[in-house]
Structures are given as structure tokens and as C-alpha cells.
Amino acid sequence: MPTTTDTPRFREGAGRLCLDFIRTLRYRGTSSASEELPDGAALATWVRQCGPCAPDDTVAPDPAQAARARELREAVHALVIAAVRTEDPASCGDTALRHLNRAAAAPVPVPALDASGRIRWRADDPVTATLALIARDALDLVTSAAITRVRECADPHCGALFLDGSRPGTRRWCSMGTCGNRAKKTTLRHKTARPVR
Numbered sequence: 740m741p742t743t744t745d746t747p748r749f750r751e752g753a754g755r756l757c758l759d760f761i762r763t764l765r766y767r768g769t770s771s772a773s774e775e776l777p778d779g780a781a782l783a784t785w786v787r788q789c790g791p792c793a794p795d796d797t798v799a800p801d802p803a804q805a806a807r808a809r810e811l812r813e814a815v816h817a818l819v820i821a822a823v824r825t826e827d828p829a830s831c832g833d834t835a836l837r838h839l840n841r842a843a844a845a846p847v848p849v850p851a852l853d854a855s856g857r858i859r860w861r862a863d864d865p866v867t868a869t870l871a872l873i874a875r876d877a878l879d880l881v882t883s884a885a886i887t888r889v890r891e892c893a894d895p896h897c898g899a900l901f902l903d904g905s906r907p908g909t910r911r912w913c914s915m916g917t918c919g920n921r922a923k924k925t926t927l928r929h930k931t932a933r934p935v936r
Contacts, residue, residue, distance in 0.1 A: 749775060749785050752914065754902025757877035758889070759789055761816050762913075767898030776812070779805045782866060790869035791860035792848045804866055807842075811870055814838035815877040819900060822881035823889050842874035894918035 753759045761767075763775040763785060776782050779800025787793040794800075814835035822828040829836065848860040848868045862868030880886055885902060892899045892913040899913035912918040 749788055750899075750914075751789060753900065754904060755876055755880055755885075756789065757815050757819070757873050757880060758900050758902060760785075760812055760873045761819070762899050763812060764816075764898075766896060767816070769896050769898060771896065772898075774809075776805055776809055778802060781805070782808050786866050786869045790848070790865060790872070792862050792865045792868070794865045801866075808866075808870055810838050811842050811874060814842075815873065816900075818877055818881055819886075819889060822886045823891075823900075828881040828886075839874050839877060842870050843878055845871035847871045847875065892918050 749759070750762050750765075751759050753762060765771075765773040765775055776785060779802050782805045783794045783800045814831070817831040817835040818828050818839060821831040845867050846862065848862040848865065850858045850860055853859050880889070888903045888908060890901055890903045890910060892901065893911040894913075897913060897918050899918075901910070901913045903910040
């Protein structure tokens with residue numbers, strides 16, 4: 740039985756690392772918006788859960804790094820939205836491009852094969868290296884054909900972006916377990932609430 744410490748704290752499953760990272764501002768654009776990266780400790784936890792290599796537990800999280808991560812997240816969001824809505828990723832603005840290009844220039848985690856034959860990822864600064872991966876993933880996404888498969892969740896209270904990997908390309912919800920299920924329940928309630936004639 741999983742304990743609460745085994746339960747992932749952050750949502751994953753958007754189809755790309757950069758899209759998972761965007762989801763750390765939950766309910767974006769609504770009055771219920773919730774910041775999941777308020778400090779360096781939360782950022783380190785996200786990197787441990789979602790990145791390829793974990794930061795050292797003995798090093799105190801850097802609050803300035805968390806602020807840079809949030810700036811990068813908003814730059815990634817602006818870039819992806821610009822690419823989806825206008826087909827011109829550069830229309831995201833100079834500030835967003837500056838954040839993205841600066842983050843993408845940092846060293847990324849490197850793989851090494853260990854004695855048991857497994858790949859282990861290493862970086863001198865795992866947080867900065869993971870942010871570099873996120874920036875590079877975002878730049879790759881918006882300049883590839885995959886951008887045509889990025890969708891905004893149909894739940895108006897959600898605000899999440901996801902990569903639609905369905906064969907017909909008609910997926911509407913970031914997650915059937917949350918937003919899709921909520922929409923089905925609402926539709927069912929409306930159908931059963933109609934008066935019988």
C-alpha cells in the first residue's frame with residue numbers, strides 16, 4: 740500500500756516535460772490559480788519527482804532559483820500558447836525568449852552506465868540542468884510537428900496544456916480521471932435533471 744510519501748506531489752502525464760512543468764501553476768487564468776512552486780524546496784521536490792537526476796538533500800534550496808524557475812515556466816507557457824494560437828512561437832515576446840534561451844544554454848544532465856547496466860543521470864546542479872532540459876524541450880516542441888497536437892484542456896477551470904497522443908487527435912481533457920470525469924458527471928446531472936414530458 741503506498742504511503743503519502745510515495746504519492747507523487749505534482750501532476751505529470753501532459754506528454755512533454757515542458758508541459759508538465761507548466762502545470763505547476765494549477766488552474767491557470769482562474770480565480771482558483773494555485774502556485775505549486777512557491778519556494779526552492781518545492782522546486783527541488785518537483786525536480787526529484789519529474790527530472791532525471793535529484794538535487795542533493797544536504798544543499799539548502801535557493802529562493803532565487805525558484806523565482807527564475809517560475810519566470811521560465813511563464814516563458815514556456817507564453818511560447819507554447821503563441822505557437823498553438825498564432826503558429827509563430829517568436830510572438831511570445833522578447834522577455835520570454837530571453838528567459839528560454841538563457842535557460843536552454845545551461846548544461847543538461849549527462850547519462851552514465853553504472854556497474855549494474857542501468858543509466859544514471861548526473862549534473863553538478865540538477866535543478867539548473869533540469870530547467871535547461873525544460874527550456875530545450877519547449878524549443879523543440881514549438882519547432883516540431885508535435886505542436887499541432889498540443890491542446891488546451893476543455894475544462895474552463897483547468898488551464899492545463901497537454902500533448903494529444905490519441906490516434907484521431909480529438910482528446911479534449913488533460914486527464915480523464917479529473918477534468919474528463921467531472922465533465923461527464925456534469926453532463927449526466929443535466930440529463931437526469933431534465934423534466935420528463
